[in-house]
């Protein structure tokens with residue numbers, strides 16, 4: 001999802017970009033498994049990049065909970081492999097992390113100065129990736145995203161799941177009101193990141209759209225943008241979806257971009273505005 005926004009954004013800025021993925025789905029990608037240290041090293045040594053952006057991850061939270069070894073092999077050791085090579089070659093590195101590193105108990109938005117204390121395997125493994133990045137790469141940007149919105153045809157997260165239900169003709173959609181987060185539009189993220197990496201301000205950043213909401217709020221906005229007043233949105237709590245999504249989610253994944261704001265680099269829009277643009281661009285004509 002994020003790669004499909006970063007690739008065109010950096011190309012447009014005139015950079016030569018080499019994009020890799022575990023299962024390449026487009027002509028502009030080649031295959032690379034970040035769990036394979038030798039392959040990661042070969043790829044980086046051959047391309048000689050000025051900057052490495054490491055987005056690869058196991059993002060299925062429920063699978064991470066069921067298969068912690070797989071989660072750590074990909075999210076922790078995969079990141080260590082990339083970081084070791086970046087450290088050795090004295091390269092700058094971007095690592096994309098997540099709001100899932102927090103325990104979710106805070107009632108105001110998490111800043112970069114709050115302690116990360118994950119309560120799920122996905123968050124644990126992504127935090128381990130942050131630690132490896134810090135340990136091996138002096139010139140790093142660790143950038144935490146929130147609920148990702150983007151990807152168009154490749155979208156496999158919340159917006160796509162709601163759109164799927166609309167396409168299937170559902171007249172009632174159930175959404176939880178007890179989980180809070182900050183949507184993060186991949187296009188805004190790519191633009192903001194492209195500016196950040198041109199600065200010498202290495203370190204940890206939150207990069208989410210402005211504002212916050214529940215899953216219910218996001219679904220309500222989707223229906224509103226698509227003009228689907230015929231669909232009823234039913235408010236439920238997380239127990240309703242427990243069988244399908246068994247991993248516990250932190251109550252709050254709301255973050256604010258304190259570091260970007262203080263550096264004058266916050267270009268993230270309010271999430272409702274960004275979501276409306278995304279829906280217009282990819283889904284409005286077909287629903």
Ligand SMILES: NC(=O)c1ccc[n+]([C@@H]2O[C@H](COP(=O)([O-])OP(=O)(O)OC[C@H]3O[C@@H](n4cnc5c(N)ncnc54)[C@H](OP(=O)(O)O)[C@@H]3O)[C@@H](O)[C@H]2O)c1
Pocket residue numbers: 001002003021022023032033034035054055056057058059074078096097098099126144145146147148157
């Ligand atoms: N999605 C979110 O809501 C969210 C929120 C916060 C942060 N993030 C972070 O943002 C980054 C980008 O995620 P995304 O949202 O763009 O999700 P995504 O579409 O699931 O992208 C992750 C990509 O990593 C690939 N991958 C998995 N294992 C790999 C391996 N061993 N080697 C190489 N590639 C591998 C996946 O390939 P397959 O599809 O073939 O498995 C997938 O293409 C990740 O670091 C994620 O942790 C995501």
